[in-house]
Amino acid sequence: MTKDDIKAAFLKELTSVAPDIDAADVGGDDQLQDDLELDSMDILNLVTALHERLGVNIPEEDYRRIETLNKAVVYLAERLG
Amino acid sequence: MTWETIAKTDAERAFAALTDPDAGRAAFDWDQAAEMLDGLPGGGLNIAYEALDRHVAHGNGDRLALRWFGKDGDARDFTYADLARATARFANVLRHNGLQAGDRLYSLMGRKPELYIAALGTLKAGLVFSPLFSAFGPEPIRTRMEIGEANAVVTTESIYRRKIAKWRDEIPSLKTVFLVDVDDAPEGCVALGPALAAASEEFEVAATQPEDMALIHFTSGTTGRPKGAVHVHQAVYAHVATGRFALNLRPGAIYWCTADPGWVTGTSYGIISPLVNGATMLVDEAEFDLDRWYGMLEREKVEIWYTAPTAIRMMMRAGAEAAAPYDFSNLQFLASVGEPLNPEGVVWGKEVFGHPFHDNWWQTETGGIMIANLAAMDIKPGSMGKPLPGIEAGVVDSGSDPLRECATGEIGELALRPGWPSMMRTYLHEQARYDKTFRDGWYLSGDLAMKDEDGYFWFVGRADDLIKSSGHLIGPFEVESALIEHEAVAEAGVIGLPDETAGEVVKAYVSLNPGYEPSEELERDIRGHARKKLGPAVAPREVVFRNTLPKTRSGKIMRRLLKARELGLPEGDISTLETDES
Numbered sequence: 001m002t003k004d005d006i007k008a009a010f011l012k013e014l015t016s017v018a019p020d021i022d023a024a025d026v027g028g029d030d031q032l033q034d035d036l037e038l039d040s041m042d043i044l045n046l047v048t049a050l051h052e053r054l055g056v057n058i059p060e061e062d063y064r065r066i067e068t069l070n071k072a073v074v075y076l077a078e079r080l081g
Numbered sequence: 082m083t084w085e086t087i088a089k090t091d092a093e094r095a096f097a098a099l100t101d102p103d104a105g106r107a108a109f110d111w112d113q114a115a116e117m118l119d120g121l122p123g124g125g126l127n128i129a130y131e132a133l134d135r136h137v138a139h140g141n142g143d144r145l146a147l148r149w150f151g152k153d154g155d156a157r158d159f160t161y162a163d164l165a166r167a168t169a170r171f172a173n174v175l176r177h178n179g180l181q182a183g184d185r186l187y188s189l190m191g192r193k194p195e196l197y198i199a200a201l202g203t204l205k206a207g208l209v210f211s212p213l214f215s216a217f218g219p220e221p222i223r224t225r226m227e228i229g230e231a232n233a234v235v236t237t238e239s240i241y242r243r244k245i246a247k248w249r250d251e252i253p254s255l256k257t258v259f260l261v262d263v264d265d266a267p268e269g270c271v272a273l274g275p276a277l278a279a280a281s282e283e284f285e286v287a288a289t290q291p292e293d294m295a296l297i298h299f300t301s302g303t304t305g306r307p308k309g310a311v312h313v314h315q316a317v318y319a320h321v322a323t324g325r326f327a328l329n330l331r332p333g334a335i336y337w338c339t340a341d342p343g344w345v346t347g348t349s350y351g352i353i354s355p356l357v358n359g360a361t362m363l364v365d366e367a368e369f370d371l372d373r374w375y376g377m378l379e380r381e382k383v384e385i386w387y388t389a390p391t392a393i394r395m396m397m398r399a400g401a402e403a404a405a406p407y408d409f410s411n412l413q414f415l416a417s418v419g420e421p422l423n424p425e426g427v428v429w430g431k432e433v434f435g436h437p438f439h440d441n442w443w444q445t446e447t448g449g450i451m452i453a454n455l456a457a458m459d460i461k462p463g464s465m466g467k468p469l470p471g472i473e474a475g476v477v478d479s480g481s482d483p484l485r486e487c488a489t490g491e492i493g494e495l496a497l498r499p500g501w502p503s504m505m506r507t508y509l510h511e512q513a514r515y516d517k518t519f520r521d522g523w524y525l526s527g528d529l530a531m532k533d534e535d536g537y538f539w540f541v542g543r544a545d546d547l548i549k550s551s552g553h554l555i556g557p558f559e560v561e562s563a564l565i566e567h568e569a570v571a572e573a574g575v576i577g578l579p580d581e582t583a584g585e586v587v588k589a590y591v592s593l594n595p596g597y598e599p600s601e602e603l604e605r606d607i608r609g610h611a612r613k614k615l616g617p618a619v620a621p622r623e624v625v626f627r628n629t630l631p632k633t634r635s636g637k638i639m640r641r642l643l644k645a646r647e648l649g650l651p652e653g654d655i656s657t658l659e660t661d662e663s
Contacts, residue, residue: 018617019609033368034152037216039617040369040395041551041583060371060399 006076013049017042028070084424084462087437096413097456098329109470114318125288128295128317129205132356133165145361149194152367169284171202174276178257182207182287184232189213192366195261199235200352207287211297214343218616219244225299226252229309233257291315298345300445301556309509312448319449319503324354326469327453329414332359338387345445350387371399375407382411389419391551393426394582404433414456419552420584421540424462440465448503452538464537473498476532484521492541495530496523546640548577550585555619563614567607569597574630574638589621590643592630599626631662
């Protein structure tokens with residue numbers, strides 16, 4: 001998977017969990033909770049959706065590494081290795 | 082499976098403020114709470130004076146009152162004297178802007194120091210404080226401001242612009258908007274920072290009386306609009322006593338309440354109770370983050386920790402290994418509230434933190450903890466504990482007239498004998514709804530419970546359709562009303578489904594208007610609409626389509642039936658069913 005594929009997959013799942021967000025408005029450094037106003041249940045649902053889609057199990061202690069789009073792409077690329 | 086009773090160690094019992102709970106219960110009356118307080122020097126009672134100024138008057142102004150941690154790693158300390166001065170400035174700013182005793186100030190912001198200063202400064206000036214949850218969408222905010230006739234709001238520039246500015250002029254009572262994070266306020270708003278800097282730090286605390294209105298906390302109803310539960314300054318009797326008995330708060334104790342002041346726990350036990358008891362309270366602006374929380378407990382040497390089942394279950398998901406690197410040896414007492422804590426969570430506390438979680442029970446309407454597992458009591462995991470001193474609780478059959486007290490082990494409605502100091506005094510503009518909660522000398526809580534042979538109370542469920550998600554009480558009607566504002570939605574029924582992390586999650590069933598077809602895209606669009614209106618905490622996490630919803634003859638959607646079917650439970654009495662689900 002290329003980074004663009006990962007980015008697209010992340011945005012697809014993000015906007016599925018939080019359909020009030022328009023993918024085009026998500027800045028690379030926007031914080032999921034502070035800027036995009038996801039709550040902790042949304043984060044759990046996002047993690048579950050990413051697991052189902054990409055096969056990557058994201059442990060609780062790594063949630064910080066997906067807190068922005070840019071961070072998440074780097075992290076997921078690393079995990080998909 | 083049944084869980085073994087957790088016997089307390091001598092050290093755990095020694096930490097208790099109430100070393101012999103049964104004797105303490107027998108000996109207590111509320112006059113003793115008055116002795117824990119000062120009262121205003123010139124007569125009267127004011128929560129802010131009890132929380133701050135009296136400690137300064139007693140020579141304890143240098144004690145740390147609030148240690149605040151920002152999202153980005155910054156930290157600020159406030160002594161009792163600092164907060165007394167800052168709230169005096171805030172009270173002066175209110176006066177300069179024409180706000181008077183009895184006016185209502187709302188807060189709508191994250192956990193920044195200004196929120197705490199605003200809460201206590203408002204009370205100090207004799208105004209009424211009403212906190213709102215900052216993640217609410219515009220709709221719940223507006224409804225609550227209308228009901229409470231807000232006169233002023235303290236918020237951030239961004240929240241104001243996104244959620245209030247558009248309809249501000251339609252709330253005639255709303256005179257003043259304070260913005261905490263700007264130096265130059267847009268037209269019609271006041272920049273709070275410069276106003277505070279220019280204000281005097283001398284302010285004579287408003288001479289409020291015990292029965293004067295102090296707080297409005299909104300809570301959801303099954304039908305109709307949210308209810309504004311009114312609390313008075315005398316509630317501080319309960320804040321001081323319950324904080325001492327149920328949480329063991331004492332001067333200088335390092336205490337962390339993780340609740341947001343937008344909900345009643347975060348005000349009663351995240352501001353007032355710790356301060357009236359002279360404790361040092363920690364506040365973290367950030368949301369739950371595993372390492373951040375564990376790091377906080379260790380680094381700040383937290384002694385008393387009051388948190389919620391959703392957070393505990395998130396920690397449990399990460400496993401004991403994630404907690405292993407941390408030193409929690411300063412922790413003395415752990416408590417939980419918001420919804421019943423499952424026995425696994427109670428026991429997990431002991432395994433990972435060295436002490437079990439102490440579940441307790443109360444509501445927006447009760448203003449303070451009513452039933453609790455105390456430090457000197459053995460814990461039956463899963464039970465909410467026993468009534469606090471000064472509280473008489475019972476389980477009643479609310480279907481019988483007059484009310485009948487249930488036998489041991491029999492399920493009924495959890496009820497309290499009215500008259501404790503932090504009992505709500507009314508629902509704003511809804512006297513009839515308020516009166517309905519009292520019958521035959523009992524306050525009816527709406528929760529189902531049973532009492533066992535040892536006097537421990539056990540939560541069974543809600544008696545109504547209210548949904549408890551992540552500790553927040555959600556009224557299905559409010560959610561349904563927002564859903565049917567979507568152009569495609571004809572009817573909506575909303576229920577809570579069990580969820581292992583959040584307790585319950587909100588699920589919606591909708592039927593569509595002619596010309597609309599169910600699709601994944603439409604499902605997302607409806608959820609997106611609901612999130613924009615209501616915010617993520619209240620909006621449904623799932624929307625499913627139905628041709629018709631099950632309804633009674635009077636046209637009421639039978640939420641109970643939707644839920645029973647979803648969970649594969651017996652459908653119960655469906656004699657009033659007119660139109661069935663399809």
